[in-house]
Amino acid sequence: MNQQTLFDKYQDTFGVEGQDLFFSPGRINVIGEHTDYNGGHVFPCAISLGTYAVYGARDDDRVQLFSGNMEGDVVSFTITDEQPEEADDRKWANYFKGMLVYLRQRGFKIDHGFNLYVYGNLPYGAGLSSSASIEMLMGQVLKDEFSLEIDQIDLVKLGQKTENDFVGLNSGIMDQFAVGMGKKDNAIFLDCNTLEYKYMPLELGDYEIVIMSTNKKHSLAASAYNDRVAECGEALKRLQTKLDINSLGEIDEDTFDEYSYLLNDETLLKRTRHAVFENQRTIQATKAMTAGDLEKLGRLINASHVSLHFDYEVSGTELDTLAEAAWQQPGVLGARMIGGGFAGSAIAIVKKDQAENLKEKVGEIYRQKVGYDASFYDAEIVDGPHKL
Numbered sequence: 001m002n003q004q005t006l007f008d009k010y011q012d013t014f015g016v017e018g019q020d021l022f023f024s025p026g027r028i029n030v031i032g033e034h035t036d037y038n039g040g041h042v043f044p045c046a047i048s049l050g051t052y053a054v055y056g057a058r059d060d061d062r063v064q065l066f067s068g069n070m071e072g073d074v075v076s077f078t079i080t081d082e083q084p085e086e087a088d089d090r091k092w093a094n095y096f097k098g099m100l101v102y103l104r105q106r107g108f109k110i111d112h113g114f115n116l117y118v119y120g121n122l123p124y125g126a127g128l129s130s131s132a133s134i135e136m137l138m139g140q141v142l143k144d145e146f147s148l149e150i151d152q153i154d155l156v157k158l159g160q161k162t163e164n165d166f167v168g169l170n171s172g173i174m175d176q177f178a179v180g181m182g183k184k185d186n187a188i189f190l191d192c193n194t195l196e197y198k199y200m201p202l203e204l205g206d207y208e209i210v211i212m213s214t215n216k217k218h219s220l221a222a223s224a225y226n227d228r229v230a231e232c233g234e235a236l237k238r239l240q241t242k243l244d245i246n247s248l249g250e251i252d253e254d255t256f257d258e259y260s261y262l263l264n265d266e267t268l269l270k271r272t273r274h275a276v277f278e279n280q281r282t283i284q285a286t287k288a289m290t291a292g293d294l295e296k297l298g299r300l301i302n303a304s305h306v307s308l309h310f311d312y313e314v315s316g317t318e319l320d321t322l323a324e325a326a327w328q329q330p331g332v333l334g335a336r337m338i339g340g341g342f343a344g345s346a347i348a349i350v351k352k353d354q355a356e357n358l359k360e361k362v363g364e365i366y367r368q369k370v371g372y373d374a375s376f377y378d379a380e381i382v383d384g385p386h387k388l
């Protein structure tokens with residue numbers, strides 16, 4: 001949809017003209033998966049697939065939301081309503097409502113209603129963080145339209161709070177940070193323990209990142225995700241009986257090995273091994289990129305996938321097929337699943353002149369094995385949420 005179409009849709013929906021158009025990106029993650037809530041490092045970036053919103057002020061106290069993707073009814077509530085939406089066809093509004101509720105609770109003045117027409121070209125459930133894209137979109141709309149003096153990282157934290165407390169997924173901060181702090185052509189090397197971060201230009205030379213989407217809906221992903229968070233919490237508790245640490249991100253491979261007897265459980269051993277090694281791999285990967293050793297970066301990306309498959313057990317036939325098929329293609333340095341797992345997307349780092357071949361060959365293998373099509377996108381790295 002182009003900009004004019006979005007304004008037209010707003011007018012069709014609400015019967016008045018819209019005022020402003022906003023965009024908020026989605027995200028991919030180069031490496032550092034399931035490390036954020038373990039106090040480790042991540043290395044994500046914001047992408048040009050994302051969510052648009054047309055905003056218009058109202059002179060009453062109602063918020064009216066319409067999703068051009070859901071095509072259901074307008075969801076309407078007052079600015080003082082703090083209850084999460086319970087009905088299945090209204091739950092999507094919680095990502096917006098949570099941001100509004102928490103900003104108001106922080107004392108920010110949002111004193112009149114508004115209409116919002118929302119449309120995303122980020123495939124829903126694609127593991128490209130449509131939820132963080134929407135949370136940070138709402139945050140940006142409110143920040144700009146109501147002139148809120150809020151630091152961007154505080155807005156990111158409210159995005160995570162919305163996800164955790166209003167929606168109910170115990171996610172880490174990676175997605176909201178990647179989206180909210182996105183910078184064109186840069187990835188963000190973020191220490192999730194301290195929130196110290198560094199922008200690093202994604203210097204891939206003759207290579208590019210291709211996003212490979214499974215097109216599978218992940219219905220069980222949320223409960224499995226919360227299970228992994230709980231398992232890592234239990235592992236940490238057992239390690240803390242002898243180690244003075246606050247997160248799994250604080251230990252290296254040797255320390256893990258030395259104290260692994262405290263875990264004494266196969267599942268906890270595997271989960272912890274992933275959390276610890278993936279964090280170290282992420283640090284190594286940024287060093288390899290800086291040194292221009294792209295082959296090493298690729299191997300670390302492959303290792304990340306293998307660890308997510310065997311130790312963290314969050315992959316699946318669809319994601320494995322994409323990564324493993326990509327490994328076989330010429331010009332591919334590395335490929336792995338990204339995000340929470342089970343469905344969603346994978347990425348491949350591939351030589352630019354082999355990208356079309358990769359999409360074709362992996363597409364064929366995927367169709368044969370899985371029975372329906374995967375989708376492919378070239379990743380364009382962009383800035384965080386803003387008014388257009």
Ligand code: GLA
Pocket residue numbers: 032033034035036037129171172173174175339340341
């Ligand atoms: C989801 C969560 C993130 C992160 C990833 C896994 O995308 O929202 O916080 O934990 O999974 O790395």
